[in-house]
Amino acid sequence: MFESLNDGLTAAFKTLRGKGKLTEANMRDGLALVERSLLEADVSYQVVQDFMAAVGEKAMGQKVMLALDPSEHLVGIVRDELVEILGPVDPSFDLRGDVTTLMLCGLQGSGKTTSCGKLARLLLNSKARPMLVAADLQRPAAIDQLHVLGEQLGIPVYSDRETKDPVKVCQDAVRRARDEGADVVILDTAGRLAIDQELMDELSRIDKRVGPDQCFLVVDGMTGQDAVNSAQAFNEALELDGVIMTKLDGDARGGALLSVKHVTGVPIKFIGTGEQLEALEPFRPEGMAERILGLGDILGLVHTAQQIVDEKEQQELQQRMEEGSFSLEDFKGVLTKFSQPGLMKKMVGLMPGMGGLTDMMDQADADGDVKRLVGIVDSMTPDERRRPKLIDASRRSRIARGAGVEMGQVTDLIKQFNTMAPIMQSMAGKGPLARMQAVKELQHSGMLDPGAQAPRVKKGTGKRMSPRQRAQAKKQRDKALRRQRRSLRGRNAGG
Amino acid sequence: MGLFDRIKRGLEKTATVLSTDIRDLFKAEGRLVDDAFLGEIFAILVKTDMGGGPATEIRDQIRTEFRGRVIQMSDAFAVIKRKVGELLAQPPQPLRFAETGPTVIMVVGVNGSGKTTSIAKLATLCKNQRKSVVLGAADTFRAAAVEQLTVWSQRIGVDIVTGAANSDPASVAHRAVAKAVEENADVCIIDTAGRLQTQVNLMRELEKIQRVVRAQIPTAPHEVLLVLDATAGQNGVSQARGFSDAAGCTGIVLAKLDGTAKGGVVIPIRQQFDLPVVFVGVGEQPDDLVVFDVEPFVDALFAEV
Numbered sequence: 028m029f030e031s032l033n034d035g036l037t038a039a040f041k042t043l044r045g046k047g048k049l050t051e052a053n054m055r056d057g058l059a060l061v062e063r064s065l066l067e068a069d070v071s072y073q074v075v076q077d078f079m080a081a082v083g084e085k086a087m088g089q090k091v092m093l094a095l096d097p098s099e100h101l102v103g104i105v106r107d108e109l110v111e112i113l114g115p116v117d118p119s120f121d122l123r124g125d126v127t128t129l130m131l132c133g134l135q136g137s138g139k140t141t142s143c144g145k146l147a148r149l150l151l152n153s154k155a156r157p158m159l160v161a162a163d164l165q166r167p168a169a170i171d172q173l174h175v176l177g178e179q180l181g182i183p184v185y186s187d188r189e190t191k192d193p194v195k196v197c198q199d200a201v202r203r204a205r206d207e208g209a210d211v212v213i214l215d216t217a218g219r220l221a222i223d224q225e226l227m228d229e230l231s232r233i234d235k236r237v238g239p240d241q242c243f244l245v246v247d248g249m250t251g252q253d254a255v256n257s258a259q260a261f262n263e264a265l266e267l268d269g270v271i272m273t274k275l276d277g278d279a280r281g282g283a284l285l286s287v288k289h290v291t292g293v294p295i296k297f298i299g300t301g302e303q304l305e306a307l308e309p310f311r312p313e314g315m316a317e318r319i320l321g322l323g324d325i326l327g328l329v330h331t332a333q334q335i336v337d338e339k340e341q342q343e344l345q346q347r348m349e350e351g352s353f354s355l356e357d358f359k360g361v362l363t364k365f366s367q368p369g370l371m372k373k374m375v376g377l378m379p380g381m382g383g384l385t386d387m388m389d390q391a392d393a394d395g396d397v398k399r400l401v402g403i404v405d406s407m408t409p410d411e412r413r414r415p416k417l418i419d420a421s422r423r424s425r426i427a428r429g430a431g432v433e434m435g436q437v438t439d440l441i442k443q444f445n446t447m448a449p450i451m452q453s454m455a456g457k458g459p460l461a462r463m464q465a466v467k468e469l470q471h472s473g474m475l476d477p478g479a480q481a482p483r484v485k486k487g488t489g490k491r492m493s494p495r496q497r498a499q500a501k502k503q504r505d506k507a508l509r510r511q512r513r514s515l516r517g518r519n520a521g522g
Numbered sequence: 523m524g525l526f527d528r529i530k531r532g533l534e535k536t537a538t539v540l541s542t543d544i545r546d547l548f549k550a551e552g553r554l555v556d557d558a559f560l561g562e563i564f565a566i567l568v569k570t571d572m573g574g575g576p577a578t579e580i581r582d583q584i585r586t587e588f589r590g591r592v593i594q595m596s597d598a599f600a601v602i603k604r605k606v607g608e609l610l611a612q613p614p615q616p617l618r619f620a621e622t623g624p625t626v627i628m629v630v631g632v633n634g635s636g637k638t639t640s641i642a643k644l645a646t647l648c649k650n651q652r653k654s655v656v657l658g659a660a661d662t663f664r665a666a667a668v669e670q671l672t673v674w675s676q677r678i679g680v681d682i683v684t685g686a687a688n689s690d691p692a693s694v695a696h697r698a699v700a701k702a703v704e705e706n707a708d709v710c711i712i713d714t715a716g717r718l719q720t721q722v723n724l725m726r727e728l729e730k731i732q733r734v735v736r737a738q739i740p741t742a743p744h745e746v747l748l749v750l751d752a753t754a755g756q757n758g759v760s761q762a763r764g765f766s767d768a769a770g771c772t773g774i775v776l777a778k779l780d781g782t783a784k785g786g787v788v789i790p791i792r793q794q795f796d797l798p799v800v801f802v803g804v805g806e807q808p809d810d811l812v813v814f815d816v817e818p819f820v821d822a823l824f825a826e827v
Contacts, residue, residue: 066574069755072565135778136634136751165806167673168666175665175687220781247634251571251755253783274633277718279757302633302663 058083061105068282071255074112074289082108106316112285113312117269117294120211121241122155126204128212128237132230132265133245134257135218138273138299140169142245143215144176145299145307146271150211151180158209160200161186162193162233165217165226173215179304183207193217193229197237214239222260231264241268243296246287248274254283258290267291273299276306284315355412358444359404402430403440415441552592560585563598570786570823572606573756576793580605603820609789610816612798615773618744619709624656624702626710626735626742628695630728630769631749632761633716636777638667640749640803641713642674643811644775653708655680658698660691660731663715671713678808681707691715691727692734699738712743719764728769746771747800750788752779758787762795773800776814780804784823 058079065075085104120127129146131139140163147157159177161184163169170186177184185200185207197214204212216233219226234242244261246254261267270291272284275298288295295310347353404412406429411417418426418441427434492500553559560581567577583605584598619625627644631637638661645655657675659682661667668684675682683701685694695712702710714731717724735742748771750758765771776785779802788799799814 063574066568067756069571069757072568134753134781136636138634141633166670168669171669172664172666179665220778222782247751247753249632249751249754249757249761251753251758251783251787252569253571253753253781256782257753274718277632277720277757278760280755283755 054086058086065282065285068280069249069251069254069286070282071252071286071289073255074286077289078108078112078285109285109316110312113288113295113310113315115294116296116310116312118296118309120150120155122211123240126201126210126212127241128201128214128239130214130216130233130237130239130242131245131271132216132242132261133218134220134247135166137218137245137247137250139163139218139245140172140176140215141302142243142271142273142297142299142307143173143213144180144304146213146297147176147180147182148304149297149307151182155211156209157182157211157213158200158204158207159184160197160212160214162196162200162214163217164191164193164196165219169215169217176304183209194232194236197233201237227260227264230261234265242266243269243271244287244291244293245271245273246283248272248281248283248299249277249279250283252286254286255290258287262291267293269294269296271295271297271299271307272310276300276302281315352413355404355407355415355444356409359401359412399430399432399436400440400443403427403432403437406430415444552594554592555584555588555590555598563602566824567602570784570789571755571758572786572789573759576609576789599824603824606789606820606823607816610792610799610820612792612816615798615800615814617800618772620739620741620744623739624699624707624710624742625744626699626702626712626739627745627747628712628714628728628731628735628743628769629747629749629775630714630765630771631716632718632751633664635716635749635751635754636775636803637661637716637749638670638674638713639806640747640775640777640801640811641671641711642678642808643803644711644747644801645674645678645680645709646808647811648709648711649678649680654705656698656702656705656707656710657682658695658710658712659684660694660698661713661715662687662689662691662694667713667715674808681705692731695731696734696738699735699742703738719761719768725764725768728765732769745773745800747773747775748797749775749777750785750791751783752776752785752803753781753783754785754787756787756790759790759794762791762797766795766797771797773798775799775801775803775811777803779822780806780810785819786823 061082062075062079065078066072070078082104085108120129131143131146133139143159147159150157159173159182161170161173163173170188173186174184185196185203187196187199190196193216200214201212204210214233214237216230217226219230233239242265244258244265244267246258250257270284270287270293272281272287272295275281284295295312297307298310300306300308347357403426406426407418411422411426418437423434423437427437430437563584564577564581567580568574580602584601587601588598617625617627629637629641629644641657645657648655655678657671657680659668659671661671662685665687668687672682672684681701683694683698685691685697691714698712699710701707712731712735714728715724717727719725732743732746746769748762748765748769750761754761762771762774774788774791774797776788776799779785785802791797792799799819801811802814802819804810804812
């Protein structure tokens with residue numbers, strides 16, 4: 028997700044990085060690149076203008092010259108501003124009393140019906156009893172589609188093929204909800220064009236007469252500049268309470284979200300990240316902003332990891348990571364855990380600066396690969412799993428035969444493991460903030476350039492110096508440094 | 523106002539006049555082409571979804587041609603329209619029909635772009651040309667997609683071949699083409715499930731459908747149409763790339779152009795992939811599919827100016 032925007036921004040900040048000081052001139056270049064990047068990400072022109080003005084103003088007021096790393100300073104400002112625009116969030120449904128009514132609206136093809144199903148799944152997970160209502164009487168077979176979803180979820184679907192009046196369908200449905208044992212009613216309304224006044228009127232009639240507790244606007248993540256216009260139209264016709272953005276599992280940059288937020292001002296509730304009914308996630312502006320900026324989202328990573336690995340297992344894993352005894356066997360375990368569809372790629376996408384890696388995984392077909400990787404590890408002896416260094420050419424060819432793969436794939440797996448292990452080790456046993464720091468260090472070391480070799484994790488030398496010894500060592504280092512400088516200066520003067 | 527200020531103002535006026543192009547001196551009204559003016563032009567260009575690249579290119583051309591002059595907005599847009607027209611220029615693109623036997627048209631696109639509705643319109647178009655049509659409902663994935671196309675086939679009055687939910691789409695495509703061959707139909711239109719261009723496995727499925735179709739008619743599919751949502755932004759470029767790579771698209775159907783969206787993303791697509799727009803969807807009725815024509819499209823891009 029967002030790699031494309033990510034790539035653009037990474038490029039923009041690279042031009043700032045390494046220039047030492049952030050001058051007004053090079054900040055202007057950097058900001059211009061950010062602006063271009065945002066436009067390429069489909070953020071509406073006006074919103075980009077406002078955003079750039081705000082960022083420029085904030086940056087100018089600060090003593091950026093004194094900042095240790097000026098580019099980080101600017102990253103911080105851009106990020107904060109993005110977070111400010113996108114937040115605050117509130118992923119709750121605000122279920123109250125007897126029956127809560129949720130209404131979904133949006134343009135044709137934005138993904139309303141699928142989102143209805145995903146919302147229902149989410150509600151089921153939180154022990155609510157949802158019911159779907161087919162209020163889309165326009166599109167052929169929309170009612171059938173909702174019934175299929177209802178069957179998959181095992182929840183009631185209300186439809187009335189006799190009437191042509193969606194207001195009546197919704198009113199009847201809400202009345203019927205209690206008999207069906209439902210406590211949340213989800214209205215799937217017909218898709219429409221923003222400029223179709225007749226259909227917009229119909230929508231606001233449902234809004235007024237049925238009075239849904241929450242009304243969500245569903246927006247296609249691939250929407251371009253028009254997002255402003257359609258959001259405006261829906262915002263005027265209805266009392267919106269939240270936004271759901273769909274189709275963010277592709278390479279869409281999702282900049283329309285900024286535009287929609289800017290226009291409607293209502294919280295962004297969820298994002299759709301796949302075709303499965305489970306693929307609806309609570310929206311987090313920090314995650315989005317940091318993803319946009321290439322910082323990734325360690326918190327999201329941790330959050331997802333916690334959902335998958337149970338606590339005890341996690342502690343064991345953590346311990347092994349800290350000890351550096353994380354083996355291929357553990358690697359396999361983690362891979363298997365992540366091998367549910369789409370998850371692997373999502374996880375890697377969440378890692379900062381790993382945009383390039385997800386591209387590679389796209390080509391490599393991530394989910395299918397996991398099975399192959401597990402097969403390779405299974406073909407190894409326990410010794411080899413613990414110490415991959417043992418694996419020489421003849422062992423490699425044996426493993427490849429055993430797993431039914433090319434020898435190169437065995438080599439690739441070991442390389443992959445060698446890259447992942449130090450990252451995991453360096454992040455283990457640290458809080459979220461320390462993890463961020465660890466990843467930042469990794470970024471600086473150029474590690475996150477895919478294809479680059481992993482840095483070695485510092486291991487204890489077994490010797491610990493007393494404060495006094497440390498002070499002495501420092502003194503010596505400084506002395507050596509001074510001498511070096513002096514000799515350098517002398518050479519310069521001489522030459 | 524003091525005397526000094528008066529003189530100063532007078533001089534300012536002269537200075538403006540002096541820096542004005544002689545051709546514009548006697549124009550009653552107009553705008554000086556300065557940074558603010560160019561900014562406005564850029565905003566209008568970007569709002570068509572043509573993307574920052576082409577917008578910058580065109581703005582810079584306006585700058586070189588008119589910088590420092592006083593012109594009417596309409597002068598600038600005459601140039602812009604000409605330039606965009608050139609970018610989009612294409613030979614007339616009628617559908618290519620097979621010389622003998624059925625013509626196979628495959629329709630691809632991302633989820634919700636408007637494939638099924640576009641197919642209904644395409645079938646209507648063919649039927650109006652007195653061609654017999656067989657539809658292949660190879661979107662076996664999305665719930666009730668088959669039903670949706672079946673409803674359309676009944677409304678239009680054309681044959682349809684369907685398969686069970688989640689069955690192999692290639693087998694549906696195979697049977698649709700077989701039926702078209704057997705009944706000597708003129709056109710066979712194959713619907714496919716919506717997919718994001720980044721989903722490698724699903725993109726491979728498109729290749730499989732093509733292989734299966736080709737096994738029966740070696741020259742098929744004769745057309746592979748990418749349905750692009752006119753509201754799409756710059757991701758449209760990625761869609762064009764992904765679907766062209768996997769399915770060898772021959773043209774674009776620009777759907778949902780009846781809203782406020784401009785569909786300007788076809789400009790960078792045309793620049794990068796030479797993929798022509800064949801049809802434009804302009805409404806919700808089966809007849810609302812028109813052959814793409816550059817001039818009215820460009821006029822509509824800048825209709826509000």
